Amino acid sequence: MPQFYKKRIVCYAVFSLFLVVAFSSCQSDEETKRQKYITEGILLYRKNCANCHQADGAGLAGLYPPLVNSDYLRANKNAVICSIRYGQQGPIKVNGKTYNRVMPPQLQLSNLEVAEITTYIYSQWGNDKRLITGKAAEALLAKCAE
Ligand code: HEC
Secondary structure: OOOHHHHHHHHHHHHHHHHHHHHHHHHHHHHHHHHEEEEHHHHHHHOOOOHHHHHHOOOOOOOOOOOOHHHHHHOOHHHHHHHHHOOOOOOEEOOOOOEEOOOHHHHOOHHHHHHHHHHHHHHHHOOOOOOOOOHHHHHHHHHHOO
């Protein structure tokens, strides 16, 4: 094999290796952040949400809807973030069952706290795992305040 090709192959190999390393270290950064948010999110959830939705997310009879495997959580990713701070009311359907009560606003929750709670509830109970950063929550919350 000509020297020229050998060099080329080595070069490609090194470059691919670099890409793999860069990509996987990016991913684990995000995963580390998600785990941090979850740790805070658990505490905030217990304090601000578990009264109604229960510590295990199962909800309470016909009064408070479940967060476990919630099709509503899956379908309303932005609206959920607004509701956590600004509350919500009016009939909604969760996993085939209708609920119609008031979820009170919790204006004391900071953007970061809303992000941590959201990341936590999406990481539990068979919901779609996602990381909502404090910045992303801030942008969404500014929109729903309007
Ligand atoms: C005082 C009771 C109460 C508290 C506290 C409360 N909620 Fe709710 N939540 C409700 C009710 C009632 C509904 C349904 C509202 C409706 O009928 O429109 C609801 C709806 C929801 C929904 C959408 C439906 C579903 O089950 O997927 C989510 C998500 C949710 N709450 C998350 C939270 C989170 C997170 C917190 C804590 C920050 C919280 N709630 C605090 C009563 C509460």
